[in-house]
Amino acid sequence: MTGKDIPVRAGLKTRRIDVGYLARVEGEGALMVDVVDGELRDVQLKIFEPPRFFEAFLQGRELTEAPDITARICGICPVAYMMSAVHALEAMLGIRPDEGIRRLRRLLYCGEWIESHVLHIYMLHAPDFLGFDDAITLAREHPDVVKRGLRMKKAGNDIVKLLGGREIHPINVRVGGFYKIPEVAVFNALLDELKWARDAAAETVFWAAGLDIPNMHRDYEFVALRHDSDYPFSEGRIVSSRGLDIAMAQYPNHFSERQVPHSNALHSVRTPGNTPYFVGPMARYNLNRDRLSNATRNLACEVGFDRTVDNPFESIVVRALEVFQAFDEAIRLIDDFIVPARAAEVVPAGGGVGMAATEAPRGLLFHRYEVGEDGLITLANIVPPTSQNQLTIEQDLHELVAGNLHLAESELTVLCEQAIRNYDPCISCATHFLKLQLRHG
Amino acid sequence: MTVGNSYRGDDGVGPYVFSRLSEALPGLDLVASDGEVSGLIAAFQGCDELLLIDAVDAVGAGLCPGSVIWLEANDPALADVGLRASTHAMGVAEAIALARSLGSLPDRFTVIAIAGACFGQGQGLSADVMAAADRLVAELSGRYGHA
Numbered sequence: 001m002t003g004k005d006i007p008v009r010a011g012l013k014t015r016r017i018d019v020g021y022l023a024r025v026e027g028e029g030a031l032m033v034d035v036v037d038g039e040l041r042d043v044q045l046k047i048f049e050p051p052r053f054f055e056a057f058l059q060g061r062e063l064t065e066a067p068d069i070t071a072r073i074c075g076i077c078p079v080a081y082m083m084s085a086v087h088a089l090e091a092m093l094g095i096r097p098d099e100g101i102r103r104l105r106r107l108l109y110c111g112e113w114i115e116s117h118v119l120h121i122y123m124l125h126a127p128d129f130l131g132f133d134d135a136i137t138l139a140r141e142h143p144d145v146v147k148r149g150l151r152m153k154k155a156g157n158d159i160v161k162l163l164g165g166r167e168i169h170p171i172n173v174r175v176g177g178f179y180k181i182p183e184v185a186v187f188n189a190l191l192d193e194l195k196w197a198r199d200a201a202a203e204t205v206f207w208a209a210g211l212d213i214p215n216m217h218r219d220y221e222f223v224a225l226r227h228d229s230d231y232p233f234s235e236g237r238i239v240s241s242r243g244l245d246i247a248m249a250q251y252p253n254h255f256s257e258r259q260v261p262h263s264n265a266l267h268s269v270r271t272p273g274n275t276p277y278f279v280g281p282m283a284r285y286n287l288n289r290d291r292l293s294n295a296t297r298n299l300a301c302e303v304g305f306d307r308t309v310d311n312p313f314e315s316i317v318v319r320a321l322e323v324f325q326a327f328d329e330a331i332r333l334i335d336d337f338i339v340p341a342r343a344a345e346v347v348p349a350g351g352g353v354g355m356a357a358t359e360a361p362r363g364l365l366f367h368r369y370e371v372g373e374d375g376l377i378t379l380a381n382i383v384p385p386t387s388q389n390q391l392t393i394e395q396d397l398h399e400l401v402a403g404n405l406h407l408a409e410s411e412l413t414v415l416c417e418q419a420i421r422n423y424d425p426c427i428s429c430a431t432h433f434l435k436l437q438l439r440h441g
Numbered sequence: 442m443t444v445g446n447s448y449r450g451d452d453g454v455g456p457y458v459f460s461r462l463s464e465a466l467p468g469l470d471l472v473a474s475d476g477e478v479s480g481l482i483a484a485f486q487g488c489d490e491l492l493l494i495d496a497v498d499a500v501g502a503g504l505c506p507g508s509v510i511w512l513e514a515n516d517p518a519l520a521d522v523g524l525r526a527s528t529h530a531m532g533v534a535e536a537i538a539l540a541r542s543l544g545s546l547p548d549r550f551t552v553i554a555i556a557g558a559c560f561g562q563g564q565g566l567s568a569d570v571m572a573a574a575d576r577l578v579a580e581l582s583g584r585y586g587h588a
Contacts, residue, residue, distance in 0.1 A: 135539060136535070150479045151479075154480060157479060166475070
């Protein structure tokens with residue numbers, strides 16, 4: 001649709017905000033805002049990247065191949081895709097790896113959260129708050145800040161590389177455990193840098209909390225995993241801020257995906273009301289603050305975040321708190337290392353239906369598999385966090401634009417971009433390349 | 442420093458050169474990278490002189506496959522040469538720009554770009570690219586062999 005296509009009565013003024021392309025790499029999208037006679041008519045976050053057919057690729061493949069195939073869905077959060085696949089298939093087959101494997105999986109997850117969150121905080125989101133076009137110009141004015149972020153990210157990379165075999169698209173994860181367990185001494189060699197990074201993460205929390213954060217509050221339904229004792233990575237029940245409390249396998253009964261004409265990404269909604277919901281760091285934080293380590297809770301108190309966070313622009317602080325939590329837990333996991341009895345449990349023959357959700361850096365990631373008795377996958381369904389947040393992002397933008405129509409074109413563009421990045425969607429890597437076009441009727 | 446992915450056709454020229462140089466010049470300080478930005482910038486630090494060898498897309502750069510071009514890191518053409526980007530749209534060119542902003546570029550920093558023809562999935566270099574890589578290894582061996 002172009003500006004000329006907007007159906008309006010004669011004499012009304014139309015204004016279209018056309019945020020061109022959220023393009024390259026992890027997704028391609030655009031933002032379209034239509035205003036008629038000073039009134040906001042429509043906001044659409046368009047994801048027009050062609051479908052990638054991963055669920056179809058999985059059909060007919062051995063169940064043991066699922067982690068390595070699904071890892072290729074994302075270069076930033078491959079661990080989450082691998083672990084959702086592994087947990088779904090292990091649930092189906094009744095495999096229960098020992099505590100040593102469980103802890104190593106949590107350590108791997110710590111590494112991925114650190115890599116992803118630090119990249120987003122320092123390289124993608126911080127320039128919005130500080131008035132820079134990108135991280136490169138930010139680095140000229142604040143080199144020490146960017147150096148801190150790069151070194152922290154590398155510390156996360158080193159965890160994933162050690163345990164996963166390489167930084168991007170790890171190759172050491174399998175159904176039942178790992179292909180190989182590194183020696184304890186190699187983990188211990190990371191400790192000094194991880195301790196530096198934990199201190200740097202605390203500095204990051206104070207720095208993020210001191211940014212000039214736009215004020216916006218909405219009444220969201222937050223959805224995340226909740227575990228009996230730990231901050232959630234890949235175990236527990238699915239809970240919401242409006243009373244939902246279900247086993248992972250009940251997910252299809254309470255959520256559904258629907259197609260919308262303007263996006264190639266499916267929109268997820270809560271059923272039966274077809275209402276939007278919110279997944280990601282803020283949801284995890286609000287539903288699991290009592291599961292944070294004492295050190296993280298104390299830090300949160302110091303910056304005034306011992307409360308429910310309902311301003312999406314404050315997500316940068318919550319992400320920073322999760323980075324601290326991840327470094328804190330990584331150090332604890334290495335200090336209390338338990339050598340697994342074996343690298344992987346035996347994968348028994350058989351099929352069935354397996355479902356699991358884990359907490360990707362961007363939020364809940366649900367996998368469901370149907371497997372034949374021959375061990376071949378017959379059906380796969382993958383619900384990533386970005387599609388679950390898409391409707392919520394549109395509603396944030398709707399409220400934000402409606403309240404800021406008086407702003408100049410450039411200011412409104414910056415605000416829209418920043419609001420999209422609050423969710424760190426996979427398309428966020430390219431949103432610094434947005435071009436805004438305003439059309440007046 | 443070499444950059445590349447040996448499972449993506451001619452993007453594997455960096456790892457190929459790494460392997461050849463490791464044999465030819467065992468005393469040379471060599472680093473292999475997959476192009477991840479924080480790792481690149483960490484590796485830049487502490488270097489007086491750095492040669493970075495990476496593949497470029499011949500079509501995008503307007504070069505014949507197998508062409509080899511040497512560029513100083515401050516050459517404006519670097520932004521246009523089309524070095525293969527890693528995930529999330531940041532690659533060697535962005536790492537160099539970021540390191541420059543941070544004041545952590547080596548004093549002498551040369552990018553050696555080898556134009557490739559095929560970057561699809563699978564191992565193996567095309568003939569022109571392998572020949573160019575072998576010539577480059579010979580040249581670097583002659584230059585640094587007695588260092």
